[in-house]
Amino acid sequence: MNHMPRDMPEIAPGTFIVGDLYVDVGQQRVTRAGSDIALPNLSFQLLVALVRAAPNVLSNESLMTQVWPGLVVSPETVNKRVNLLREALGDDSREPRYITGVRSRGYRLIASVSPATEGAPLPNLPTPIPEGFPRAAELPVPTIPIDAHPPELPTSRSRLGRWAALSVLTAGLLIAATIGVRWAARHQVEGAIPAPVAPATTPAAIGAPSRTVAVLPFDSISADPADAYLALGLPEMILNRLSRVSGLSVIARNSSFALATKSIDSREIGRRLNSGYLVGGSVQREADRLRVAVQLVDSAAGTLIWSAHFDRGLHDIFSIEDEIADQLAGALSVRLGELEPKPPPGARSANLEAYLAFLRGRTLLGRFTVAESEAAVPYFERAIALDPNFATAYASLYDARMQAADQRREDLRLARKRYGHLVDRALELDPKLGAAYFARAMWGDEPHDASAISVNPLIVARELDFRQGAALDPSNGRGLGAYAEFLYSILGRPEEGRSVLKHALWVDPMSPSARFTDAEFSLDDSGAKASEQKTLQVLELDPNFVPALQRYGKFRWLIDGELAEAIQLLEHGIALDPNNSLLLHTAMAVYLDLSDAKAARAVVAGMPQSARARGLLSMHEGDWRRAGLSAYDEEGWTSDSDYCEIWQAEALRDYALKTGELNRAIAFIKSKYYFADAPAEHLDVCNHGAAVYLSQLLAASGQPQQALALRRAAASWNDANEAKYLGGSRRLRAGVLLLDGKPDAALTELAESFRSGSYVYWWYTLNFDPVWLPLHNDSRFQAIEADVRRYIDAQRSELEALRRNGLVPRRGLPAAER
Structure with a gap:
């Protein structure tokens, strides 16, 4: 199963009126009242399939074939895509205007559908409320670009477009940077064409589009393609200089250089990049001469503010950049009021x-x-x-x-x-290098135990570095995203973290990294399903963004029980990043749940031995001693996320109960799971399960009251947060019920936990967990085990189908059999 088809189907051109929508298949564009509606690739193809079939019902199987050709997908994937399309169109499944479901059959359009004839009027309805940030990468829409040397200022009202698909270092639109009108009046520049502008009467707030500028990659018009690097290098220098101007927001390079701008106009570019002003241009090299044309454009009005050209020696590139940045600051000052100080040269190389x-x-x-x-x-x-x-x-x-x-x-x-x-x-x-402070903060030292609190000197030092980085380099989207995570997760100041992330998304709106952080935050804010959905949207923006592939694969495994699809996602990530330990370990765990131990061993065979791999593989084999010693290995506790692993606490409990080393395990769990001396007061999504295992050790060590209190606290936390985090909540509740002496209720809850889609480490629960060992001969327990194994067999069959279709590699077999 897959949400990211490798080969998209070709769609025959055509235009249709669908209710109040205008659908242009050739341009892959949907508009309502003249405003474009942002649709991801798959959503657009789904809509076209329904349009061409209207008013007939299109079955799930037909949709799978047309929208995901050559791939194995589930009906749930179709349902999710329909929901995304409905959301984008503003459709309500309870009172649908466009799409209705036909039970057990598929979907059909209920809006009227007719071919759009040339010159026919489009549906004329009130303009909808502008939408917020689109969720995903979109197809470019053809509009009229601004010419590099326009004889007249453009005046036509442009239409809203869709987000362009993220690509690496796309060629820039010829609309670019420089010279302020007032500055040019005092210091005339070669070829400068000033345009009269009235200064703003009220300065806009920082972070508003009216005080934000995006520097786009320049067009390379040199005869030699090898000179294209100049079209990236020069605007990068300008961007770095402008980012130090007080009172001005500058869009991060990752977004402004990634947007495909060839077929969209200045208004749409400004909308997508949150920018009131755009800087662009062209670069031409002939031998040792460099010709640069630059422009500054008001994106909202679609008008040219100033343009200039330079004809200098190549060795003068840095002086050209200095002039452009200084003049651009002056031009913006006319609109925004004085921008001080003037941009310093910054930390560049000569x-x-x-x-x-x-x-x-x-x-x-x-x-x-x-x-x-x-x-x-x-x-x-x-x-x-x-x-x-x-x-x-x-x-x-x-x-x-x-x-x-x-x-x-x-x-x-x-x-x-x-x-x-x-x-x-x-x-x-x-x-004063902001990037250096950000780098030191991102990778700064910190304790990975209960001493990691806000007053710890190591934590204090990291926060100071983050603050310095943000003050000195406010357009560093990567650094700001890391700062937001630090505030949110390490310091426990979520409101500050959200505020910093909001700024990161503002200056770097097309960054999959910032959106991925937003998806992580939504886990606590809105729950696992919302986080899963946002992670999928990151992949629609960038289908090869490895952190999102790992996270979405993990969601499909942990929450949805779609083990085969999870492997497809993870293996796609591994193909992109074969040495990524987190991907390899996650894939190993999912393969174990698929009862494919050979593949689990094979996927981690090429990486250095790790406590994590050694411990989980040992647990799967029933080797509690080796698993327990691996859980104690400090090599497995060097990352912030290590305490979120499921298996360590179980392995530590089992080892302690079998060896009698209770006090050692109690102290270790308290330290590594951030419990300190008050475990019940420090429960969270990653450690509440460990609290239950700790309670068993407390009971075994002669502390029954403390054990009961902790188990009650963990159970209450689990119940209160079940709707948000889903996953193994029901299985944990089943274990607590059994510890409380309620086997009937425990077995009912255990069965429901598997039916809900939580199959993580099912083999441990059913084969080795000491809590459930007394019920192994109970017929009800055996029936649950039989149901689970049937489900896993079905998932294994799906995995084999993916392998036959070449979508998942065959691991653990001799080369001749792959």
Whole structure:
């Protein structure tokens, strides 16, 4: 099963009027009252399939074939996609205007459908309330781009478009940067064409589009394609300079360089990038000469504010950049009031080749994979070799090294010792380098136990670094997203975390990373289903964003019980990032739940031995001793998320009960699960299950009252949060009921837990969990086990179908049999 088809079906062109909608199949566009409705690729294809079948019913099977050709998907996938389409159209399934379901058959359109003839009037309804950020990457829509050298200012009212599909370093629209009108009146520049502008009467608030600028990649019009790097390097320099201007918000490079702008106009670009002003242009190199055309555009009005051109020697590229940034600040001052101070040069290299090598590394770093983090390293190293005083390159090299180590699940304390001198050198060269403070904060040292509280000196130091980074580099979407996570998860200040994330999403609106963080926050705010849905939307924005592939695969496994589909998602991530330890470990766990131990071992065979893999594989084999010793191994507790793993607390409990080493286990669990000396007061989504196991150890050690109180607190937390977190809530409740001496109720709850879709480590519950061992001969328990095994067999059959279709690799078999 898959939500990200590799090959999209081709759709025959045509235009239709569907109720109050205008559907243009050729342009892949849907409008209502002249305003575009944002639809992801799959939603658009689903709508077209329903339109072409209207008014007839289209079965689920037909929809699967037309929308997901060549893939194995479930009816639930179709249902989810229909719900997404309804949401985008503003349709209510209870009182539908467009789409209705036909029980056990499929879906059909109930809105009137007719071909749109040329020149026919479009549905003319009141303009809807503007929507918020779209959920996913969209197809570009053809509109009239602004010319690089317009003889007249555009005046036509542009239509709202859809989000463009995220791509790496797309070519820029010819609408770009520079010179302020008032500044130009005093210092005329080569080729400058000022346009009269009335200054704003009331300055807008920071973060509003009217005080936000996006610098787009320039067009390369050089004869030699190898010169295209100049069209990326020059606007990057301008962006970095402008980001230091007080009173101005600058959209992060990850978003402004990623938006496909060729077929959309300035209004739509501004809407998608939250920007009132756009900077763009073109670059042409001829031998050692450099010709640069630049423009500053008011995106809301669609009008040119100022344009200029430069014809200089290539060696003057940095002085050109300085002039453009200074003049642009002056031009914006006319509109916004004085912007002070003037943009300082910033932490760039005076060596052009070094700077361009750095830019290539930066492009790779934002992908959050081992492979691309490691691929970025040689670019940063080359930049440093060419310019040993290039502070930003040192900071980025540190970031890349640490990110790769983190994704490989290495001990970050050792990595920090190995690479810490890089970030120290960056700050030595430039004490005001925001990127260096962000990098040091993101990978800063902190305790991974109950001492990780806000007054801990290590935590305090990280917060100070984050604050410095945010103050010095306010357009750093990556750093701001990490700061938001730190505030939310580590310091327990969710409102501040949301505020910082809101700013990150503002300056980096097309960043899958920031949206992924938003999905993580929604787990606590709105529950697991909302977080799952937002994670899917991240994948619609970027189907190859590895962290979202891992997380969505985990949701399909933990919450939905779709083990085969989870493996397909995880294996897709592994293909993109084969050394990603988190992906490999998650896939290992899902393979074990699919009763494919050979594949589980094979998927982690190529990575260094880890306590996590060793422990879980040992538990699956019934080796409690090895599993328990693996759970005690400090190598398995080097990441913030390690205490969210399910198996460790079970392994520690089993080992302690069998060896009698109760006090050791009690102290270890209290420390590693952030319980301190008051476990009942520190319960959360990751440790409330461990609290139940801790209560068993307390009871075994002669502390029955403390054990009962803790079990009651954990059960209450579980009941209160079941609707939000789903997953294993019912199975945990079943165990508590059995510990409370209520076997009948416990068995009923156990059966319901599996029926709800929670099959995580089912084999441990049914084979090895000491709580359930006394009921192994109970016929009701045996019936539950039989039902579970039938379900797993069905999931295994789906996995085999995916393998036959080449969608999942065959692991654990000799090469000749794959």
